[in-house]
Amino acid sequence: xxxxxxxxxxxxxxxxxxxxxxxxxxxxxxxxxxxxxxxxxxxxxxxxxxxxxxxxxxxxxxxxxxxxxxxxxxxxxxxxxxxxxxxxxxxxxxxxxxxxxxxxxxxxxxxxxxxxxxxxxxxxxxxxxxxxxxxxxxxxxxxxxxxxxxxxxxxxxxxxxxxxxxxxxxxxxxxxxx
Amino acid sequence: xxxxxxxxxxxxxxxxxxxxxxxxxxxxxxxxxxxxxxxxxxxxxxxxxxxxxxxxxxxxxxxxxxxxxxxxxxxxxxxxxxxxxxxxxxxxxxxxxxxxxxxxxxxxxxxxxxxxxxxxxxxxxxxxxxxxxxxxxxxxxxxxxxxxxxxxxxxxxxxxxxxxxxxxxxxxxxxxxxxxxxxxxxxxxxxxxxxxxxxxxxxxxxxxxxxxxxxxxxxxxxxxxxxxxxxxxxxxxxxxxxxxxxxxxxxxxxxxxxxxxxxxxxxxxxxxxxxxxxxxxxxxxxxxxxxxxxxxxxxxxxxxxxxxxxxxxxxxxxxxxxxxxxxxxxxxxxxxxxxxxxxxxxxxxxxxxx
Amino acid sequence: xxxxxxxxxxxxxxxxxxxxxxxxxxxxxxxxxxxxxxxxxxxxxxxxxxxxxxxxxxxxxxxxxxxxxxxxxxxxxxxxxxxxxxxxxxxxxxxxxxxxxxxxxxxxxxxxxxxxxxxxxxxxxxxxxxxxxxxxxxxxxxxxxxxxxxxxxxxxxxxxxxxxxxxxxxxxxxxxxxxxxxxxxxxxxxxxxxxxxxxxxxxxxxxxxxxxxxxxxxxxxxxxxxxxxxxxxxxxxxxxxxxxxxxxxxx
Numbered sequence: 013x014x015x016x017x018x019x020x021x022x023x024x025x026x027x028x029x030x031x032x033x034x035x036x037x038x039x040x041x042x043x044x045x046x047x048x049x050x051x052x053x054x055x056x057x058x059x060x061x062x063x064x065x066x067x068x069x070x071x072x073x074x075x076x077x078x079x080x081x082x083x084x085x086x087x088x089x090x091x092x093x094x095x096x097x098x099x100x101x102x103x104x105x106x107x108x109x110x111x112x113x114x115x116x117x118x119x120x121x122x123x124x125x126x127x128x129x130x131x132x133x134x135x136x137x138x139x140x141x142x143x144x145x146x147x148x149x150x151x152x153x154x155x156x157x158x159x160x161x162x163x164x165x166x167x168x169x170x171x172x173x174x175x176x177x178x179x180x181x182x183x184x185x186x187x188x189x190x
Numbered sequence: 191x192x193x194x195x196x197x198x199x200x201x202x203x204x205x206x207x208x209x210x211x212x213x214x215x216x217x218x219x220x221x222x223x224x225x226x227x228x229x230x231x232x233x234x235x236x237x238x239x240x241x242x243x244x245x246x247x248x249x250x251x252x253x254x255x256x257x258x259x260x261x262x263x264x265x266x267x268x269x270x271x272x273x274x275x276x277x278x279x280x281x282x283x284x285x286x287x288x289x290x291x292x293x294x295x296x297x298x299x300x301x302x303x304x305x306x307x308x309x310x311x312x313x314x315x316x317x318x319x320x321x322x323x324x325x326x327x328x329x330x331x332x333x334x335x336x337x338x339x340x341x342x343x344x345x346x347x348x349x350x351x352x353x354x355x356x357x358x359x360x361x362x363x364x365x366x367x368x369x370x371x372x373x374x375x376x377x378x379x380x381x382x383x384x385x386x387x388x389x390x391x392x393x394x395x396x397x398x399x400x401x402x403x404x405x406x407x408x409x410x411x412x413x414x415x416x417x418x419x420x421x422x423x424x425x426x427x428x429x430x431x432x433x434x435x436x437x438x439x440x441x442x443x444x445x446x447x448x449x450x451x452x453x454x455x456x457x458x459x460x461x462x463x464x465x466x467x468x469x470x471x472x473x474x475x476x477x478x479x480x481x482x483x484x485x486x487x488x489x490x491x492x493x494x495x496x497x498x499x500x501x502x503x504x505x506x507x508x509x510x511x512x513x514x515x516x517x518x519x520x521x522x523x524x525x526x527x528x529x530x531x532x533x534x535x536x537x538x539x540x541x542x543x544x
Numbered sequence: 545x546x547x548x549x550x551x552x553x554x555x556x557x558x559x560x561x562x563x564x565x566x567x568x569x570x571x572x573x574x575x576x577x578x579x580x581x582x583x584x585x586x587x588x589x590x591x592x593x594x595x596x597x598x599x600x601x602x603x604x605x606x607x608x609x610x611x612x613x614x615x616x617x618x619x620x621x622x623x624x625x626x627x628x629x630x631x632x633x634x635x636x637x638x639x640x641x642x643x644x645x646x647x648x649x650x651x652x653x654x655x656x657x658x659x660x661x662x663x664x665x666x667x668x669x670x671x672x673x674x675x676x677x678x679x680x681x682x683x684x685x686x687x688x689x690x691x692x693x694x695x696x697x698x699x700x701x702x703x704x705x706x707x708x709x710x711x712x713x714x715x716x717x718x719x720x721x722x723x724x725x726x727x728x729x730x731x732x733x734x735x736x737x738x739x740x741x742x743x744x745x746x747x748x749x750x751x752x753x754x755x756x757x758x759x760x761x762x763x764x765x766x767x768x769x770x771x772x773x774x775x776x777x778x779x780x781x782x783x784x785x786x787x788x789x790x791x792x793x794x795x
């Protein structure tokens with residue numbers, strides 16, 4: 013089984029980092045992994061996305077064209093990628109930042125005001141991890157040792173306090189009920 | 191077995207070069223290969239190596255020429271427009287028979303083009319690129335693991351044959367992360383008695399040059415070099431075959447195009463089309479033999495390229511135009527989708543039946 | 545008693561230079577410097593493209609032939625690979641001051657610990673006498689048949705003056721070899737440029753104003769006088785930068 017993720021938002025929202033956490037978690041679980049960022053001027057403030065493919069089979073193309081899971085952290089990302097999600101797939105929206113509903117009826121949608129939730133809990137900037145917590149929980153992938161191992165790989169040893177904060181964000185996502 | 195780590199393709203090249211014993215990197219910033227320079231800038235000072243940002247691509251390749259003359263493993267990397275600037279130096283390196291490794295993380299062209307991936311430097315890489323009769327060995331990785339393995343191989347081949355070796359990759363493979371094992375096997379270092387390291391008054395002086403004003407001598411140099419190339423064609427050609435045994439149609443693609451093609455081959459197989467994939471790993475020397483063998487069986491070919499059709503010429507030469515060869519392409523920085531390739535496979539299959 | 549002998553670092557072959565050309569003198573001065581410093585077995589030279597393209601046959605140390613203008617980059621590669629070796633480039637004016645401008649400026653800016661011998665004869669000799677970046681205003685050449693017109697093709701590049709504006713280089717001096725006195729001065733400068741490298745001081749360039757009787761259309765003796773009358777007024781001899789000297793003064 014292979015799951016294709018597309019995470020999209022503005023540069024600075026932690027799109028690439030969120031993808032990295034997914035990728036490292038799968039690596040610790042011995043899965044096949046690819047992580048592909050959009051690159052170029054997007055990195056410097058525009059829109060940004062990253063393709064993550066995790067599964068049991070070797071990864072062919074690393075480019076996710078029809079995601080099983082779309083995480084859209086802003087409206088342009090929803091506008092651009094909504095139609096590409098596989099029928100039966102999932103869309104996760106930061107509902108505080110995306111002020112419209114998903115038009116499709118053949119996908120599961122989760123509206124999660126992640127940025128607002130992060131602000132309320134004093135972890136501004138970690139909306140990305142709240143979203144990932146929810147995704148992992150919904151997909152029955154919320155394996156705490158693997159998540160901790162992944163966070164340790166993604167967070168510089170110079171900022172040990174970030175480990176705790178990121179984990180709290182993931183937990184907020186896991187606990188969130190619509 | 192060593193543990194796998196997640197790395198970008200470009201970082202894997204840089205780390206593998208260090209593992210291969212390269213301690214001299216000269217480069218100039220250009221997207222999408224800059225991670226290689228950034229990685230080297232960070233690592234080289236810590237291991238007693240040299241990272242030097244040159245004033246130009248031209249200077250960078252000539253610094254490689256100098257370092258290689260002095261007998262060390264040296265490399266440079268760039269992307270398409272920068273590789274064009276390096277061609278003079280590459281021709282000199284080939285002419286002076288120096289070992290060196292050059293990475294081209296291709297972007298779409300011509301001119302300044304774009305920064306998204308391309309494969310349209312194929313002709314430049316395999317047909318010479320600079321002036322004069324010469325070849326590079328050209329390796330085309332299709333995964334981050336191969337980025338690492340073929341980088342080491344590039345240094346080994348460069349030293350073994352005293353010639354420039356190019357890693358021809360693209361923005362996608364360079365930017366993507368995959369698990370990679372850095373447990374890499376490096377051939378033992380070769381002696382370089384020809385290097386200009388100072389005579390120490392113990393031998394005649396060594397001269398590194400590509401100049402001969404005596405035509406008969408220069409002709410002989412060329413003949414000798416081509417004898418070496420013939421040996422390389424016989425012994426160093428690499429390719430991957432995927433589901434070709436019973437195939438009626440074979441896709442030929444390298445690098446990122448081969449990865450996307452694999453998805454399309456799997457999808458076509460699911461439809462019952464007998465299709466396979468030949469993925470050249472060296473594009474010079476080109477895998478003529480397996481392609482000729484397939485052509486002898488009447489297998490039609492689909493070339494998938496991020497160019498207007500460059501490798502397809504080599505496929506037609508290899509198959510001596512005995513079978514239909516079609517092209518599935520996207521350019522401008524766009525990568526063909528598996529569906530587009532699937533369509534091309536269906537069309538090739540249909541052509542067979544008609 | 546031998547009063548005149550060939551320096552050990554000069555190969556026992558005849559050179560490819562024209563009668564009256566001063567490349568031969570400059571080669572000899574470089575070879576004498578290498579001999580006197582005892583660095584022959586430890587030195588790697590870089591030859592340019594131009595009249596001195598075959599210089600690799602004339603010196604007995606290890607030699608590399610570089611692409612046109614790229615000798616400072618090649619020298620950089622050698623020096624970075626073998627910091628314990630002595631590396632020099634030997635370049636003409638077309639090579640260094642035209643096609644290789646970027647390479648020389650940045651080698652100087654980096655204070656690359658190399659020695660550069662820059663031979664300025666204000667003409668492209670090898671290709672038969674075309675206008676050089678250092679050809680004088682009014683100078684007649686094959687490609688400036690009516691005389692170099694600065695309004696059309698600009699002014700000569702004064703390399704020592706230009707490089708002296710950089711923070712990087714250690715030592716820049718312009719000399720000539722058209723008289724015994726000048727030859728002695730040139731010898732001292734070249735020795736110093738090599739010694740600087742041995743002492744790790746950094747980038748040292750000696751510009752040698754040289755004669756090209758063939759392409760200037762002059763007899764050898766006229767060519768030497770032409771240096772005094774035309775070249776030196778435009779390219780004044782002297783030290784353009786000497787960082788160590790300055791430090792000594794300050795001390």
